[in-house]
Each structure stands twice: as C-alpha cells, then as structure tokens.
Amino acid sequence: MKFPKIFTLKEIASIIKAEFIGDENFPIYGTNEIHRVKKGEIVFVDHPKYYEKALNSNATTILINKKVDCPEGKSLLISDDPFRDFNAINGYFRDFSLKNQMIATDLDIGDNTIIQPGVFIGNQVKIGKNCIIFPNVVIHDFTTIGDNVIIQSGSVIGGDAFYYKNRGYSFDRLKSVGNVIINDNVEIGSNCTIDRGVTDSTIIGEGSKLDNLIQIGHDTVIGKKCLIASQVGIAGCCIIEDEVTIWGQVGVASSITIRSKAVILAQSGVSKNLEGNKTYFGYPADEAKSKLKELATLKKLVK
Template sequence: MNLKVSDIANFLNLTYVGNGEKIIKKLSSLDSCDSDSIVFIEKIENIKNEIKPGCVISKNDERIIRMFDSVILSDNPKLSFSKLLAFVEKDNQMKYAPHVSESSHISGSAKISPTAFIGNFVTVEDGAEIMDDAVIESGCYIGKNSRIGERTRIYPGVVIRENVSIGRGCIIHSNSVIGSDGFGYVFDQGKHIKVPQAGGVIIGDDVEIGASVAIDRATIDFTVIGNGTKIDNLVHIAHNVKIGSNCLILAQVGISGSTVIEDGVIIAGQAGLSDHIRIKAGTIVMPQSGVIGNLEGNRVVFGTPARDRGEFMRIQAAMTKLPEMYKYFMKKIKNEG
C-alpha cells in the first residue's frame, strides 16, 4: 500500500481535512499505529493513549480534527475502514481458477459448474450441485442432493450432509457440520428410541457460518437460516429452528429445537434458548442469558431467566446488599430473643 490521503478519500467517495498529500503505507489499529498508518476512530473516548497516525477516518468531530494532520470524514468510520481494508487485501487473497482436483471424488450424477473450484480430497455425492464460482476447499464432504450456491466459499474440512441447500455468496469456515442429525428421541420401554431425522437445511444468501458450528437437519421439513445472518464460532442450532434475516448469533450460543428467531435479532455469547419459543424481531439477548419463553420485539434482555435488562441490573444491585441485610436481621433477631 502506498496511497495519498486524497486518493484514499476519493476511493471511499469521502472528503478530507488537512494534508491530502500525506502518503499512507498501511492500515493499523489504534494500539499499533505510526506516522505511516491510517486508523479509524468512532468515538474520541476510544483514544486511550497519545497516538500519531498518518491519517484518521472519523466522524466530523472538531476535537478529533484538531488532534490530527489528516482526517477523512465519514458517517460510518468502521465501514469506511473495512472497505479500504478489503481493497488493500484483495491482492493477498488466494485466487481460485476453475479446477477439479484429481484426488477428489465426484459422483457421476453430481453437477459441477465449469467455473467452480474443487480442492484436494473433496467428496461430492449423487445429485449434488456446485454452482458457478463456488469454492470447495480441501477435505470437504458434500452430501447427496445438496446444493452449493454461486460464489459460496467453503473452507477445508466442512461437512455438508444430504438435502442441504446453501445460497449465494455464503462463507462457511472449517470444521462446521451442516445437516447433522437432530437430537430427537422417544422414550419407550426403558429405552431412548431414535426418531429418524428426514428433513434438511436451507441456508439463505450472504450467510457466514463460523468454525465448528453445528446446524442440525430438521426431523421433517427444514431448519432455516435467513439471508444475511452471521453465525460465530462454536454455535449449535438444533433441528427445525428457523432464524430470520440479518441476525447475529455469537460464539457458544445454543438454540433448542423448533425455536423461531425473527429478523434482526442479536444473541450474544453463551446465551441459551429453550425449545419451541419465538424471539420477535429486533430483540437483543445479552451474554450468558437463559431464554425460557417467548420474547416481544425490540427488547434487550439479560439473565436467567432472561428479563428486561433494567430489571436485571436492579436485581443485581439489590443482591450486593444481601450480606448487610443478613447481618442486620440476624442482629435484630438476636436482640429480640
């Protein structure tokens, strides 16, 4: 990277204040920046120490403008920085020309686009379809009658079981399993009898699935992940769950069977959701919360059982006073005795 501040601003379709001739050689974090760096600042409070980057992308804040020689003005500094990062890093990304590795096993009834990339030791079963510009990296398994959409990229070691449909422009990271059997059993005569898991999974367009995620197939019908939803590492989504569009599911979340999550929901790390409940649109579930019932939309909930965040914080504040209250009542009981 060797760009003038003015060139960067033009690429981002933004205006700048200060020295437009300054040469920027790298993108950096606030902690590692120097005079050759460009960084982004969303709030002045994020500046913990004295820093001297070559350029800053920030909102139109006079305090920030006075602090630095070159400032590119953006309503969304993080988004602008991300666009620049994508532009700079595109030359470092591996390029995938159309290719099918000789070490892969492709069923005679599978359909592989002539523009797709199939890496080493990939298995593609009967009736599977790999669409235009899809990338299937080494060691992946694509099950019977599954479909991988256009421009979708699947990293090494992913298992896509049978009857799974994955949309366009998706990213699936290593060691995830899509379409594993749902956890369904019926107790009879002292034994847990397995319920056949005969359904499938539908993943929409522009979905990203992190590493070591398990998404179970439906018992009947489909487990569904909506367009634009992003799923972090180590998440479990049980059978017949339906997740809407543009949701964020963070690391180590567990979602039990047949739960419905509407559009735009955020579920923070290590939260757990019970089965057969509905989380309405716009809800935020805070970390480590336990959701055992339906939630109305556009709420922020916390705790176990999950409740309004404000109520949860008041309860926590009251609990800190319990030792003092205990001492008071024990003393009162003793004196009255």
C-alpha cells in the first residue's frame, strides 16, 4: 500500500544492516505481502520453496535469505532473517504510536458526523460525512472511513493482525502496518472486530452491511453490497466479491475467494474457493443441493 515515506535501497539496507544488490538509489515506497505486492514495494521470502514466486512477483525489491541472481529491473536485500528485518522495515514506513488521549488531534472528520462518548480514535484517521460512531467504539491508527457509515457500540476497527512466525521457542508477531478502509454506506454492528492489514488494507466495500460480533481478518477485502450476519468469522487475506450473502456463524478459512452473489447458509465452514451465483452449505461448504441430499441419504440409512 502507499506509505507516506519513500526510501532508497541503500537507506533500507542500512536500516537493517543488510547487503543489497541493485542501484543504491532504487526507490522503495513500502512493503507488502506476496498476493498484493505492487511495483516499488518490498516482499520478504525466507523459504527456498517460495523463492521463485517472490522473485517473479510484482515486488521490485525482494528481501531474501540467499544470494540469488537479481531479476532484471529489480533489487535484492540479503538478510539472514528476512522476517525480523521485514518487521524492522515496517516500523520505519509507518509510525503506530500509543498516545494517551481518547481522540487524536489530527482526526480528519466530515460534516454532520457524530462521535458518541467513550470512542477511541487513533492517529491519522479520516472519517467522512454523515457518519455515526456509537459509544465505546475503538478506531485504530490510519483507518479511513467513507460517508454515511454507521459503526455500532463496542466494535474495534484496525486491531493488530493475528499473524505469527513459529520460531520453535516462541511465536514472533509480524507487526501490522496496514490499515482498514471502510467505504461509503457501510454499516457495522456491535462488538465486531475488523483487523487491519499486515502491510496492505483490510477493505469493507461500498454499501455492505455487517451484523454484530463479526470477525474480519487482516487484509481481507469485502466487496460491495455484501450482507454478513451475526458471529460470522472471515479469516485473513480473503476476497469476498460483490453482493455475497453470508448467514450467521459461518467461518471462512484464510486466503479464500468467494465469487459474486454466492450465498453461504448459516454455520457453514468455507475451506475452498467458491463460485458465484450459487448457494452453499455445510463444512466443508459445498453446494447446498448436494449437501442436503447427503443429509437425507444418511437419515434414510438409519430408518
């Protein structure tokens, strides 16, 4: 994602004390995950299995733990611990600071927007016009909220991603330096949790409506006019296209794509990509028709 700062390859190499391959003035605009990385951004890779994918991705700088040939027009940062150094670099691009005031002084807020009591708003947050932020909502740093948005009481927007590297002796947290973008006309219920992206944005598309106690993981992108019922959990890095309907207590595993106008019946567990314009049911979620046949077959067997 676009960060407020630009660095050169040499500057980044010096921050993490790494060797580099490429022009010392090679420009770096930010960091990102492999699925969403763009020109000008760094991606990290620390397992030979993923070297090719990282080197051939849209990333123009690859933070890697082996000295390999540098692809044409790209640059490399050589590190003995790319995860640790990626974390360190992230801290330089964005400053998530822990201030001790309820509402940061740099809040950019539109006309007719109402912030009720008990709301916490971090730094560099933008909120459009005609919004209502109900009591005790927490909005973390860098969140961007459009017009006509309603966020009901107790919801937490922009919490840290649940993203760890298993070091054996411990789980090391990957710092999340992305943000949350909530587009126009979105409504979010009470006590929801929408995590911010690790390096990119978690996005709730225009006109989508979320009920209460919903979990949206880091870097997940929800399309336009989706309807998501209470207690649904969507893991990180998912893509939910436009006009998808997800009923109560459904779970969606990480990195899943659900195509436009799919309907997921209540309590289903989605563990693989789903085509659009169909109705799904069960765990693992399958087309509702075939799942219901299975249930009927089983019932007959017993009788």
